[in-house]
C-alpha cells in the first residue's frame with residue numbers, strides 16, 4: 001500500500017469520506033478549518049453534499065437530519081463548537097441516530113486558545129448535554145490511527161444506532177505524517193438505505209408503516225422504559241467496545257496513563273526514564289468511553305505510582321482513580337492553556353513523584 | 359351516490375391533543391390535503407418542532423421526525439441533501455421559528471433550501487403556557503408580560519414574512535389566516551403554491567398562518583377567531599410577499 005504524507009485535518013476529512021460519509025456540515029473554527037475546506041471541494045466529487053452551516057448548532061442538527069434520512073453524516077469542530085453541538089448529540093442519542101463527530105480539541109474554558117488541549121475529556125465521556133446518555137469516544141494518537149478509527153466509527157455508529165465521537169487535538173490536526181488511506185466505501189443507494197436502515201426517513205413509499213423518529217416521551221413510565229433500553233445498549237458497548245494498549249514494562253514502579261498526543265510524549269518519557277535507570281510503562285486508553293478498567297485491575301504488585309498525564313486540570317485522572325480503586329497512589333502530570341510539556345519535563349516530574357513516595 | 363367529501367388519507371384517524379378552537383388541526387389538514395391531492399403523501403418527509411405541534415406526527419400520515427427547539431430548518435436541510443427528490447417540509451410555531459430558531463430559518467432561506475416551512479403564528483408560546491413570543495402584539499397580555507407587551511421593554515412584534523422577503527433565496531412567501539372559511543380556502547391555495555414551488559426546485563418556500571390559541575389568549579374559540587381578524591391581520595397584513603414570476 002502506498003504511503004502518502006498528509007496533514008492531520010485533511011487526512012481526517014479524507015478518512016471520513018472513505019469511511020462512507022456522504023454528508024458534511026461544518027462551521028469554521030481553528031484548529032480544524034482544513035476539514036470543512038477540504039470537504040467543500042472533495043465531497044461533491046463523490047456524489048455527496050457539503051453545507052457551510054450558520055453555526056455548530058445548525059451543523060449538528062443538519063447531521064441529525066441527514067442521518068435520520070439514512071445518510072452517513074460527518075461533523076467536526078473544535079472545543080467551543082462542540083459545546084454548542086451538545087444539544088444535538090443528546091437529541092440524536094435519544095432518537096437513536098448514527099453520526100460520526102470529530103473534536104479537534106483546543107484549550108479552554110470559554111473561547112480559550114487555539115493550541116491543543118484535552119480539557120473536553122469530561123464533556124466527551126460524561127455525555128456533555130442533558131439527560132442520561134453516552135457516546136463511544138475514540139482517542140487516536142497518530143494520524144494513521146485516527147484514519148482507521150474514523151472509518152470504523154461508521155460501523156460502530158450504525159451497529160448501535162448511536163453517535164460516535166473521535167477526540168483528537170489541535171496538535172494532531174495540524175501535523176503531517178505518512179499515512180496509508182483505506183479503500184473508499186461505496187455510498188448507499190436509496191434502495192440500500194431502505195433495506196439496511198428500515199427505520200430511516202425515506203418517504204413511506206411502499207413500506208407497510210410510515211416511520212416516525214421521536215424524542216418526546218411525556219409519560220414517565222414510557223420515558224423510563226426508553227432510557228432503560230438505551231442503557232441496555234450502553235451496557236453492550238461497555239462489553240464490546242473497550243480498547244486500550246499497554247506500552248513499556250508493565251511490571252514497573254511507574255505506570256503512566258495517557259491518551260492522544262500526550263501518550264506519544266509519555267512514550268518518549270519512558271525511554272528517557274529508562275536511560276536514568278527507572279523503568280516505566282503506560283496504559284493508553286483507545287476508547288475513553290467505555291473506559292478500560294481491566295489493565296488497572298491487573299496492575300503489577302511492583303507498581304508504586306500511577307500517573308495520569310493530561311492536557312487538562314485533572315479530568316482523565318477521575319477515571320484513573322476510579323479504576324485503580326485505591327490500590328496504589330495516583331498522581332497528575334499536566335499542562336494547560338495549549339502548552340504541551342516536553343518529554344523531559346514529564347520524565348522529571350514522574351521521577352519526582354516516585355521519589356516523594358519512596 | 360356521489361361522494362362529496364372525504365377525510366384525507368393524509369390525516370390519521372386520531373383525535374388531536376390540541377385545545378378546542380386551536381387552529382393547528384386546520385393547518386395540519388390543509389397541508390395533508392394538498393399533499394394527498396398532489397400524490398405526494400408517500401413521497402414526503404417532514405420535521406415537527408418543539409411546541410404544541412411536536413406531536414404533529416401523531417396525526418400526519420407521513421414519514422416524520424421531531425427536532426430540537428428551533429432547529430427544524432437545519433434538520434430539513436440535512437434530510438434534503440440525502441433525498442433531493444422527496445417533498446420536505448418543516449412545521450413550526452412562533453416561539454420555535456421567530457425566537458430560538460431565528461438563525462436556522464433565515465439561513466435556510468438564505469441558502470435557498472428547496473423545502474417548505476409552514477409557520478404557525480399564534481402570537482404566544484402555547485405549549486409552555488402563554489409566555490410572550492416575538493410575535494406577541496403590543497398591549498397583548500402574556501404570562502411574562504402581565505400588563506401587556508410594551509414596546510419600550512420588549513420591542514415591537516416581528517413580521518417574519520416581511521423579513522424573509524428581503525432574502526433572495528426565499529422564492530415564495532405568503533401570509534394567510536385560518537380564521538374564516540374564505541381565509542382557510544386561501545390558505546390551502548398558498549400551501550399548494552408553496553409545495554409546487556418546492557417541487558419545481560425553485561428555492562425556499564414559506565407560508566405563515568395566523569392562528570388561534572384560545573386557551574392562552576383567554577378567549578372563547580369564536581372570540582379568538584374574531585381577534586385574528588381585528589387585532590392580528592391589521593398588524594400582520596395578509597398576502598403574497600414573494601412569488602416566482604410565472605405564478
Ligand SMILES: Cc1ncc(C[n+]2csc(CCOP(=O)(O)OP(=O)(O)O)c2C)c(N)n1
Pocket residue numbers: 408409410411427450451452453454455478480482483484485486491
Ligand atoms: C431548548 C429548549 N428551550 C425551551 C423549551 C421549552 N419550550 C417548549 S415549547 C416552547 C414554546 C413553543 O411555542 P411556539 O413555538 O409558539 O409553539 P406553540 O406551542 O404555540 O404551538 C418552549 C419555550 C424547550 N423544549 N427546549
